[in-house]
Amino acid sequence: MIEIAEKEGRVTIRLPEEFSYQLYREFREVYLHRKQVSIYDIDFALVNRIDSSALGMLLLMYSHCKEQGTRIRLLRCNPRITKILTCATIDSLFEIV
């Protein structure tokens, strides 16, 4: 389950332990119709497993937010996850904090 906190145009998306295709719909619904967001913070603190569908989900979000001019930051990735993101060269599309 994804947890969402919203405050003054900043939306924090807290991901569960496993970020995979099972979250496809839930993840998409977070940003698809949300208005007046200036920044999305995706919190990876709990995540220790990520699959290729999840990378795809991030890419779809990236392209959606690019059109809207919304920033996306990936927060608190553990070294394993950072390695996967870097490996996929997805890190260059997002701000990794």
Add this chain to the structure above:
Amino acid sequence: MHTILIVEDDPVTRLFLEELLRQEGYRVLLAANGEEALQRFAERSCDLVLMDILMPILDGYQTCRELKKRMMAGFFVPVIFLTSVQNDTELALCLDCGGDDFLNKPPSPILLRARIQAWLQRAELANRLAIDRLDVENVILKMRLDDQFDGRKLRVLMTPLGKTTGDIVLSAYRPDGVQYLMAGDFAGHGLAAAICGPLVSDTFYRLTRQKLPLWEVITRLNGLIFQKLPLNMFLAASFVELDRVRGKMRIWNAAFPPVLQLRSGRVQERIGPSVALLGIRPELLCDLSSVPILDWQEGDRIYLYSDGSTETRSEAGEFFSEERMELFLTKVAFAGGALEELLSILEAFGGEQGRVDDITLVEMA
């Protein structure tokens, strides 16, 4: 016209149901007990089953379990229990054994009619999807037959979780004898991932025939995937260009697990990812033509594997990992042995729940 199988040992109830359903325009099949039901089910196809619970020989629960087992994979025939039981535990059993719904006995004709209609509609939808899926699967399988895969000097292990896989292995020889090898993994698995295979393999083989350098093939594949497929469908892959005559080789790794070169039981080279995932950007933003040229000797073994194996997890949550994979491959390269041994190792490591992805392993000699 829909066919409904009535499984009921009491002749009076059976007759009542039969009359009611015939009036509704259904074709009716009859069985007086579970065993007969299984027989009818094997002889004729039916769209829905009405099932009594208390019957001699096989009871309704057992019969339902058996029926569901015998249904064609992916297809759906609803089973509605007719029950005079009021006890919650027993009612829950109706669903537990694979049943879809239950109605009190004797059922009111209005309610029975409505439930049957609702379940038939749902089943039709599910079965139409199942048929579409089979069709697409057959298209993909047929396209793959057309493959120009050249397996000389290769051993390949591929175990898709379903009939279709997102993993892909391509190999071809240029007219001058240089071998091109690619092992890749499309995002996701199952059908959506599998439809990407033919697109990539067609281009790979055509460009190899045209003697394009492999880095150029990779650049074109990236553009092709970016252009033709949605953004969340991309390819992680490794590529090997091997010239055995000159003893030279080049390796490109696009977001794939490390490619290993083993020599006399030792890891000679470990080539990690340096190229972006293919298909997420129109350009690759790096100079593919400048990867180092490695030397290659007779007896060397090159290994490419997808992350299905390293991502296998033990019950304690530990990953199989690249280290364990290297250990296994070193053993295979040095002492020989079948690639298939990996499967039993992974099974022992991860147990039933461990495997979540397709597994692909290629050895190049």
